[in-house]
Amino acid sequence: MKRSSALFMGSVLVLGLCASCSTSGADTEESGTTDGDTGPVLPEGCAALVEPGEEAFTELLGALMDAQPGQTVCMSEGTFNFVDELSISGDGVTLRGAGRDKTILDFSGQTVGANGVKITGDDVTITALTVQETPGDGIRGDEVKNITYDDVAVKWAAQGSLENGAYGFYPVGCDGVTIRRSLVVGARDAGIYVGQSKNVLVEDSEAYANVAGVEFENTTDATIRRCHAHDNTAGILIFNLPGLPVKDGKRTLAYDNIVENNNIPNFGEPGTVVAQVPPGIGFMILAADSNEIRDNQISGNISTGVVIVHYSSDLFEAYDDAEFDIYAQGNYIHDNTFSGNGTMPADLILGVTAGKTPGADMLLDGCVDPDLANADGALSNCFPGNGAATFLNFDLCQDNGGMTKDLETVNCMHTPLVGRT
Amino acid sequence: MRPGLGLIGWGAGGALALMLALASSCDHDACAGATRCVASGALPLTKLSEYDFFQGKPAEMRPKDGVVPYTVAAPLWADQAGKGRFIVLPEGGKIGFSADGDWSFPDGTILVKTFYFDHDRRDPEAGARILETRLLVREAGAWKGYTYLWDEAETEATLLKTGKRLMVDFVDLDGAAKTEEYIVPNLDQCSSCHERDDEERSLGLITPQMNMLVERDGEMVPQIEWLAQQGLFDGTPPDSGSLLAFVDPLGAEGTLDWRARSYLHGNCAHCHQEGGGAGKSGLIFLATETDPAKYGICKVPAAAGPGAGGKPHDIVPGDPENSIILYRMNSLDPEIKMPELPNRVIDAQGVQLIHDWIAAMPADSACVDP
Numbered sequence: 001m002k003r004s005s006a007l008f009m010g011s012v013l014v015l016g017l018c019a020s021c022s023t024s025g026a027d028t029e030e031s032g033t034t035d036g037d038t039g040p041v042l043p044e045g046c047a048a049l050v051e052p053g054e055e056a057f058t059e060l061l062g063a064l065m066d067a068q069p070g071q072t073v074c075m076s077e078g079t080f081n082f083v084d085e086l087s088i089s090g091d092g093v094t095l096r097g098a099g100r101d102k103t104i105l106d107f108s109g110q111t112v113g114a115n116g117v118k119i120t121g122d123d124v125t126i127t128a129l130t131v132q133e134t135p136g137d138g139i140r141g142d143e144v145k146n147i148t149y150d151d152v153a154v155k156w157a158a159q160g161s162l163e164n165g166a167y168g169f170y171p172v173g174c175d176g177v178t179i180r181r182s183l184v185v186g187a188r189d190a191g192i193y194v195g196q197s198k199n200v201l202v203e204d205s206e207a208y209a210n211v212a213g214v215e216f217e218n219t220t221d222a223t224i225r226r227c228h229a230h231d232n233t234a235g236i237l238i239f240n241l242p243g244l245p246v247k248d249g250k251r252t253l254a255y256d257n258i259v260e261n262n263n264i265p266n267f268g269e270p271g272t273v274v275a276q277v278p279p280g281i282g283f284m285i286l287a288a289d290s291n292e293i294r295d296n297q298i299s300g301n302i303s304t305g306v307v308i309v310h311y312s313s314d315l316f317e318a319y320d321d322a323e324f325d326i327y328a329q330g331n332y333i334h335d336n337t338f339s340g341n342g343t344m345p346a347d348l349i350l351g352v353t354a355g356k357t358p359g360a361d362m363l364l365d366g367c368v369d370p371d372l373a374n375a376d377g378a379l380s381n382c383f384p385g386n387g388a389a390t391f392l393n394f395d396l397c398q399d400n401g402g403m404t405k406d407l408e409t410v411n412c413m414h415t416p417l418v419g420r421t
Numbered sequence: 422m423r424p425g426l427g428l429i430g431w432g433a434g435g436a437l438a439l440m441l442a443l444a445s446s447c448d449h450d451a452c453a454g455a456t457r458c459v460a461s462g463a464l465p466l467t468k469l470s471e472y473d474f475f476q477g478k479p480a481e482m483r484p485k486d487g488v489v490p491y492t493v494a495a496p497l498w499a500d501q502a503g504k505g506r507f508i509v510l511p512e513g514g515k516i517g518f519s520a521d522g523d524w525s526f527p528d529g530t531i532l533v534k535t536f537y538f539d540h541d542r543r544d545p546e547a548g549a550r551i552l553e554t555r556l557l558v559r560e561a562g563a564w565k566g567y568t569y570l571w572d573e574a575e576t577e578a579t580l581l582k583t584g585k586r587l588m589v590d591f592v593d594l595d596g597a598a599k600t601e602e603y604i605v606p607n608l609d610q611c612s613s614c615h616e617r618d619d620e621e622r623s624l625g626l627i628t629p630q631m632n633m634l635v636e637r638d639g640e641m642v643p644q645i646e647w648l649a650q651q652g653l654f655d656g657t658p659p660d661s662g663s664l665l666a667f668v669d670p671l672g673a674e675g676t677l678d679w680r681a682r683s684y685l686h687g688n689c690a691h692c693h694q695e696g697g698g699a700g701k702s703g704l705i706f707l708a709t710e711t712d713p714a715k716y717g718i719c720k721v722p723a724a725a726g727p728g729a730g731g732k733p734h735d736i737v738p739g740d741p742e743n744s745i746i747l748y749r750m751n752s753l754d755p756e757i758k759m760p761e762l763p764n765r766v767i768d769a770q771g772v773q774l775i776h777d778w779i780a781a782m783p784a785d786s787a788c789v790d791p
Contacts (some may be wrong), residue, residue, distance in 0.1 A: 065607075089608075112765075244701065271729040317734070318733075319720070320787065
């Protein structure tokens with residue numbers, strides 16, 4: 001029964017594709033190629049077309065292995081039920097679905113592989129499809145150059161479930177990451193995660209119902225713009241963590257984003273760093289330097305809109321990494337629009353801010369590296385031009401002794417970042 | 422006259438017993454000697470038999486001359502499949518020895534590894550089902566991996582790029598009939614273990630894995646010296662006693678610490694080292710790593726997500742239950758399990774070893790939660 005319905009779906013799609021080819025008229029001869037005597041006419045630009053069915057995984061993997069640089073492997077409309085991790089190892093290969101809402105890779109039954117899709121080739125693009133219900137991570141990019149996620153979704157339907165996978169988009173150790181027009185829903189760690197990477201652009205994308213909507217971890221020169229992070233535990237995290245080979249991420253630029261109502265309970269795995277993040281956070285900078293957050297709309301995050309903290313051993317796990325710089329310095333938070341943040345801070349925020357309630361739009365822990373001189377102000381965290389936003393330096397490193405709400409103490413500037421476009 | 426190698430029967434413990442026999446059946450072989458002719462035709466060949474590695478019934482894996490058996494001290498767990506391993510050098514080719522790095526191999530070298538399941542784990546003499554044979558082929562200065570799937574009659578194995586799941590019947594140690602899923606990896610999955618710094622590597626052919634005693638001609642002899650006697654090396658390797666040696670993780674030799682470190686090297690270090698698939702975790706399982714924080718002691722997990730299991734550190738000395746590595750080794754959940762690929766069966770003895778190793782460590786106050 002299952003098999004025949006898959007075949008039925010396949011044949012319907014062949015008809016649909018043929019119809020669309022015939023409408024493209026004169027292009028057919030150049031771009032369309034027949035796949036043997038009986039195969040479907042290939043859509044324009046496709047080196048191979050894979051349709052749902054019992055052998056779809058093997059066919060798709062084989063087509064991806066055979067693809068030459070510059071070639072595109074296409075997947076037709078329909079739901080593909082995969083039990084194995086799909087891998088893309090060739091350089092310059094594109095995997096293209098028939099549309100984000102039309103081509104669904106469903107990994108509910110997956111038994112092998114830590115990711116739904118694992119990309120190990122350079123210059124790979126994945127586009128126009130959805131990956132859903134992976135037991136582990138969604139789409140991993142593993143130490144590659146120039147990986148692109150374009151018009152891709154990763155979803156887990158259950159809300160706040162411990163069964164959901166950890167990361168949606170999961171590029172690690174990459175040089176050149178582009179994520180655009182994409183969506184992640186339901187990750188129990190970070191939806192859009194970029195780790196130990198550089199030269200990153202995330203734009204026009206959306207993340208909700210994740211613990212962290214977006215996380216840049218030990219990542220340098222990332223730009224995030226025109227994104228919508230809402231209804232996560234925390235919206236956008238810029239973190240440096242100890243014990244990783246790539247250290248000292250810096251210079252993330254965030255602008256023209258809407259970061260709102262990130263108030264859902266934290267359902268992260270206890271023991272992970274994001275599980276320590278209290279609900280109600282818009283932006284959070286942890287132990288990262290020289291980041292710029294400007295021209296964003298930050299609203300309705302009940303703990304705070306923006307918080308900058310060092311890697312406090314009171315808040316985070318102990319570690320052993322002599323090279324790790326725990327301080328967050330030289331960050332530049334300016335010209336954002338804030339409203340309705342800090343209205344009901346989570347207990348952890350109340351704990352570190354001496355119970356100040358309501359809280360503030362912008363929080364700074366005020367901890368500075370005692371071993372570094374800051375005569376030129378390069379290490380200062382600056383918060384100018386944020387309209388009527390409220391501010392609190394809670395002076396964590398001196399037991400709240402020098403707490404201040406005075407914005408004049410942080411009215412400074414840094415050289416703006418250029419970012420990637 | 423150099424003896425040829427013949428394979429006689431299935432040895433105790435499920436391992437292939439390799440014994441020396443005179444190579445009377447190879448006399449007509451033009452390529453006989455310590456090396457074999459490079460297989461003709463563009464690689465990979467479609468059928469395993471075309472490589473001409475074995476004589477007699479193919480599944481018995483009786484190597485022809487120049488197909489040289491080897492074994493390793495701390496093998497990678499493969500769902501309790503047995504493995505038969507061989508080195509095939511091209512004519513005149515030699516191995517460049519290294520005490521602490523990868524050995525170098527000439528173009529045309531083929532490493533052969535066949536995976537099999539004993540029919541009856543109580544009685545290795547009852548034979549085995551041959552599942553797949555994997556080749557690492559050295560071409561243009563780089564290794565490339567291929568997998569050959571045996572047909573059910575075990576007469577021929579055919580190149581398979583996209584992997585396969587097999588159901589394998591066997592009788593377990595309690596005499597119960599069992600069926601287990603066995604996964605033949607696809608070629609991308611080969612790379613997930615063998616690739617480091619964008620290059621495929623051989624994993625077992627390193628000095629500490631090879632520096633062990635093997636049975637040859639009825640005697641236990643140091644393997645590296647035996648291989649040298651077969652003329653495989655370019656030059657003479659140093660005395661075995663001066664070289665690092667792993668131990669059988671489940672054997673009686675070696676300290677608990679060294680057995681555990683040998684196990685972790687053999688099962689984890691192909692990814693968990695710089696440039697490996699898990700290099701970005703910062704967790705290094707090379708047996709030669711001396712910084713305890715790097716091999717997991719009190720190390721905070723990186724991006725482990727639910728793999729952390731709510732536990733604070735990769736290894737909490739004296740506290741196996743709170744150590745992430747044990748939690749991950751003891752899981753088959755694809756999100757949690759380690760190694761990632763592609764086991765379907767937990768290595769219970771390996772788990773016990775690592776449990777005992779961590780339990781024996783003195784508690785470390787630096788590791789206690791703040």
